[in-house]
Amino acid sequence: MNGPVTIDRRRVLAGSGALIVSFSLGNAFAQDQPVPKPPGSLATTPFLDSWIRIDADGTITAFTGKAELGQGFKTAFQQIAAEELDVPFASLKVVTADTSRTANEGYTSGSHSMQDSGTAIQNAAAQVRALLIAEAARRLNLPAENFRTDNGAVIAADGQRFAYGDLVAGDMLHAQAQPASKLKDPATFKVMGQPTPRVDIPAKVTGGAAYVQDMRLPGMVHARVVRPPSYGAQLTACDTSAVEKLSGVVKVVRNGNFLAVVTKREFQAIKAMAALSDAAKWRETPSLPKQDDLVGVLTSLPSQDKTIFQAGNRLSAGQKTIEATYTRPYQSHGSIGPSCAVAQMTDGTMTVWTHTQGVYPDRQAISEMLRVPQASVRCIHVEGSGCYGHNGADDAAADAALIARELPGVPVRVQWTREQEHAWEPYGPAMVTRLKASLDDNGAIADWHFEVWSNTHSMRPGGAGAMLAAQHMAQPFAPPPPKPLPLPEGGGDRNAIPIYEFPNAQVVHHFIPDMPVRISAMRALGAYHNVFSIESFMDELARAAGADPVEFRLKHLEDPRGRDVIEKAAQGFGWVKGQKAPPDRGYGFAFARYKNLAAYCAIACEVEVNRETGRPRLVRAVAAVDSGQVVNPDGLTNQIEGAIVQSMSWTLYEAVTFDDTRITSIDWQTYPILRFDAVPDSIIVHIINRPGKPFLGSGETGQGPAAASIANAIANATGKRLRDLPLTRKKIKDAIDA
Amino acid sequence: MTTVKVNGRDHQVDAEPDTPLLYVLRDDLGLNAAKFGCGLGQCGSCTVIVDGNAVLSCVTPLLLLEGKQVTTLEGLGTIETPAPVQRAFIEEQAAQCGYCIAGMMMRTQALLQRNAKPTDDEIRAELAPHLCRCGTHMRILRAVHRAAHLMQTADASTDQRSAQ
Numbered sequence: 001m002n003g004p005v006t007i008d009r010r011r012v013l014a015g016s017g018a019l020i021v022s023f024s025l026g027n028a029f030a031q032d033q034p035v036p037k038p039p040g041s042l043a044t045t046p047f048l049d050s051w052i053r054i055d056a057d058g059t060i061t062a063f064t065g066k067a068e069l070g071q072g073f074k075t076a077f078q079q080i081a082a083e084e085l086d087v088p089f090a091s092l093k094v095v096t097a098d099t100s101r102t103a104n105e106g107y108t109s110g111s112h113s114m115q116d117s118g119t120a121i122q123n124a125a126a127q128v129r130a131l132l133i134a135e136a137a138r139r140l141n142l143p144a145e146n147f148r149t150d151n152g153a154v155i156a157a158d159g160q161r162f163a164y165g166d167l168v169a170g171d172m173l174h175a176q177a178q179p180a181s182k183l184k185d186p187a188t189f190k191v192m193g194q195p196t197p198r199v200d201i202p203a204k205v206t207g208g209a210a211y212v213q214d215m216r217l218p219g220m221v222h223a224r225v226v227r228p229p230s231y232g233a234q235l236t237a238c239d240t241s242a243v244e245k246l247s248g249v250v251k252v253v254r255n256g257n258f259l260a261v262v263t264k265r266e267f268q269a270i271k272a273m274a275a276l277s278d279a280a281k282w283r284e285t286p287s288l289p290k291q292d293d294l295v296g297v298l299t300s301l302p303s304q305d306k307t308i309f310q311a312g313n314r315l316s317a318g319q320k321t322i323e324a325t326y327t328r329p330y331q332s333h334g335s336i337g338p339s340c341a342v343a344q345m346t347d348g349t350m351t352v353w354t355h356t357q358g359v360y361p362d363r364q365a366i367s368e369m370l371r372v373p374q375a376s377v378r379c380i381h382v383e384g385s386g387c388y389g390h391n392g393a394d395d396a397a398a399d400a401a402l403i404a405r406e407l408p409g410v411p412v413r414v415q416w417t418r419e420q421e422h423a424w425e426p427y428g429p430a431m432v433t434r435l436k437a438s439l440d441d442n443g444a445i446a447d448w449h450f451e452v453w454s455n456t457h458s459m460r461p462g463g464a465g466a467m468l469a470a471q472h473m474a475q476p477f478a479p480p481p482p483k484p485l486p487l488p489e490g491g492g493d494r495n496a497i498p499i500y501e502f503p504n505a506q507v508v509h510h511f512i513p514d515m516p517v518r519i520s521a522m523r524a525l526g527a528y529h530n531v532f533s534i535e536s537f538m539d540e541l542a543r544a545a546g547a548d549p550v551e552f553r554l555k556h557l558e559d560p561r562g563r564d565v566i567e568k569a570a571q572g573f574g575w576v577k578g579q580k581a582p583p584d585r586g587y588g589f590a591f592a593r594y595k596n597l598a599a600y601c602a603i604a605c606e607v608e609v610n611r612e613t614g615r616p617r618l619v620r621a622v623a624a625v626d627s628g629q630v631v632n633p634d635g636l637t638n639q640i641e642g643a644i645v646q647s648m649s650w651t652l653y654e655a656v657t658f659d660d661t662r663i664t665s666i667d668w669q670t671y672p673i674l675r676f677d678a679v680p681d682s683i684i685v686h687i688i689n690r691p692g693k694p695f696l697g698s699g700e701t702g703q704g705p706a707a708a709s710i711a712n713a714i715a716n717a718t719g720k721r722l723r724d725l726p727l728t729r730k731k732i733k734d735a736i737d738a
Numbered sequence: 739m740t741t742v743k744v745n746g747r748d749h750q751v752d753a754e755p756d757t758p759l760l761y762v763l764r765d766d767l768g769l770n771a772a773k774f775g776c777g778l779g780q781c782g783s784c785t786v787i788v789d790g791n792a793v794l795s796c797v798t799p800l801l802l803l804e805g806k807q808v809t810t811l812e813g814l815g816t817i818e819t820p821a822p823v824q825r826a827f828i829e830e831q832a833a834q835c836g837y838c839i840a841g842m843m844m845r846t847q848a849l850l851q852r853n854a855k856p857t858d859d860e861i862r863a864e865l866a867p868h869l870c871r872c873g874t875h876m877r878i879l880r881a882v883h884r885a886a887h888l889m890q891t892a893d894a895s896t897d898q899r900s901a902q
Contacts, residue, residue, distance in 0.1 A: 070835025204836035205827045207771035207812035214770040267757045337837045386835030386872045418776035645873030668780040676865040679875040
């Protein structure tokens with residue numbers, strides 16, 4: 001079943017057309033059972049023309065149901081399609097997530113884009129090329145083997161050329177994908193594997209319209225929402241008469257606790273929002289937990305406990321036992337551009353332009369909120385500022401739809417404020433991990449015990465109740481009950497199961513349904529904290545064993561690709577066993593395979609600590625990554641550089657703050673993140689390419705290792721182990737002084 | 739009506755005098771590059787150049803701009819003929835989502851106009867008001883160095899031409 005597709009030439013010669021050709025192959029498979037599914041998202045959206053279209057004029061378009069979020073996959077997909085279609089990179093365009101045009105690929109999340117959509121486009125393009133060859137073969141009444149493709153044409157042995165546009169006819173590409181494709185030999189790649197400039201960057205650096213924030217539809221009005229001051233606050237009074245008289249005000253929208261104002265011009269909306277906010281009276285209820293005791297809070301909330309991994313049965317097998325507790329606070333996605341959406345109700349259809357990660361789930365949620373059929377809502381993805389998970393994008397889309405319903409025909413642009421983005425986005429969940437392990441006489445880990453306490457890591461839409469606007473309406477929708485995300489990918493338990501080989505091990509997931517703070521998916525989900533915990537603890541154990549941290553990891557790791565990235569990062573860094581860093585500096589190392597099934601990443605780093613102030617600075621980092629077959633090496637490098645820098649900011653600086661009622665980290669003063677003075681001197685990324693191997697994605701593989709390598713370097717520099725994120729200057733100073 | 743000179747052209751703007759320049763640029767003049775990031779002067783996304791200085795347009799009211807020269811990213815070059823700073827950011831692929839980049843580039847332009855050969859420390863200090871969340875900082879720093887080099891090269895070739 002895994003062999004290359006062979007076109008049924010007799011059917012082709014009989015002139016029955018490409019559609020029939022593919023069905024005849026389908027029938028051949030049907031004789032076996034079960035029918036194997038085509039790879040990637042072709043399994044759920046099997047028609048080739050859902051992915052690749054070729055018009056009679058030769059125009060080529062590739063389609064993806066994923067949303068470009070700044071990761072650069074739009075460029076990578078264009079490379080993939082160009083490669084397998086055998087056309088120049090610049091000769092095609094990629095269309096991204098749109099409920100009227102593209103496949104339903106759910107969310108753009110979990111580093112799945114390359115794996116799901118990239119794989120679908122690669123196979124669809126290869127199968128389209130095979131169909132085009134078959135059509136040329138049919139026309140000349142020659143075997144398909146006599147033809148090759150080059151530069152957008154099928155070429156016969158005698159040199160006769162058939163442009164792709166001349167070969168396609170009718171619904172020739174409306175054919176079911178086959179389970180297997182004849183993919184190109186990676187050794188012959190011309191476009192894939194080449195560093196390729198991103199297609200979106202020129203417009204972004206010259207003032208082109210690149211973001212949903214840049215949309216200006218004719219007659220568009222500007223809306224601002226007045227959010228409650230805290231979770232659960234009830235609007236008790238709001239005299240809107242003065243606001244309605246303000247310059248430019250088109251409408252004040254009040255629906256239960258949902259309050260918004262619409263004006264002709266944008267700055268009018270900002271002024272009117274301030275006036276409306278002053279007019280609104282709210283009743284608040286203190287409901288937030290104690291921020292300074294997250295361990296106590298999380299470990300005392302009711303939890304559903306499950307042993308998710310068990311190896312061996314001796315849980316205290318070794319001689320020397322150590323224990324540690326690690327914590328992570330609630331952390332903010334912190335998009336630089338606050339969320340924005342444009343919506344317009346025209347002829348009974350609500351169109352929403354949104355920077356959501358999931359146009360189809362948003363369509364479902366918005367249609368449920370508006371109580372209209374899904375077919376009456378269209379969601380079109382337009383880029384926004386980077387989101388790094390479930391930020392305010394979906395909520396802004398719902399806001400825009402709810403307001404636009406009140407103004408039929410008029411395009412409504414909703415722009416969140418900085419304070420709203422910071423106060424209302426669903427944060428990355430706080431987490432607690434407890435680790436205990438012992439070493440045998442040979443300094444190897446004899447037993448390993450890992451417990452993690454966490455909320456779910458996805459409260460994304462699908463149902464209306466996930467949207468703030470729907471929760472705040474007069475007839476509100478309740479948030480759906482939270483569910484743990486299933487393994488093997490997991491949520492709070494993502495990367496909780498060690499990749500290392502331990503004779504005895506137990507991993508317990510304490511899933512906490514109660515969510516005192518609004519949370520959802522943030523880049524890498526539980527893997528960020530679990531890898532931080534495991535890889536910090538591996539260093540603690542290495543120290544207890546008197547072993548070198550790199551050697552200690554290799555001693556416990558069998559996975560050859562994992563060993564390769566560890567060795568590559570160590571070698572690239574110049575890691576030498578027992579080597580001491582210069583005074584006030586430390587070296588740190590960490591490794592993980594994201595989700596234990598995606599990309600491998602190892603990071604070595606050097607950190608400097610100012611002993612007077614406690615201030616840490618990442619001096620340099622060297623990473624090695626194996627993401628399977630590489631498509632755009634520069635894009636992959638960019639992702640890993642970004643993972644290290646972003647994770648450094650999470651790890652050293654970031655925590656959402658709150659009192660008993662309100663979120664108090666509401667801007668960049670109260671939620672400080674990395675600035676340029678803390679940027680490292682250098683980051684070097686080594687890529688281990690795996691030609692022909694599946695795409696593994698790269699957007700989330702580096703965050704966990706980056707955090708732990710920095711923590712390990714701080715411990716190496718100071719002799720003090722910090723386990724409570726973020727590893728702030730004050731905590732480091734206090735540890736040094738202790 | 740306020741007269742404001744943007745990218746070399748006078749514009750009559752019918753906006754209230756307390757309107758921040760950012761909204762005048764985006765909404766009245768239809769310019770995309772300056773971005774709303776915070777409205778508080780904390781992130782740098784809205785940075786433009788006013789009379790040679792990098793200015794946060796989200797906290798600069800229109801009334802202060804009468805008779806001043808405003809330059810936005812659109813005024814530096816175009817997608818067909820990018821200016822040196824734009825070429826540098828493209829060549830270094832110095833963006834992920836790119837939302838913060840226009841502001842970074844305008845401060846870079848202002849810096850390089852008064853200091854053609856900044857050191858790495860000077861560049862880091864200059865970019866201190868700017869936030870990037872994707873973690874593209876290493877590339878941004880490289881792009882600023884490259885922009886300095888490209889501007890010098892461009893100046894040198896202009897000097898040569900005028901000398902001939």
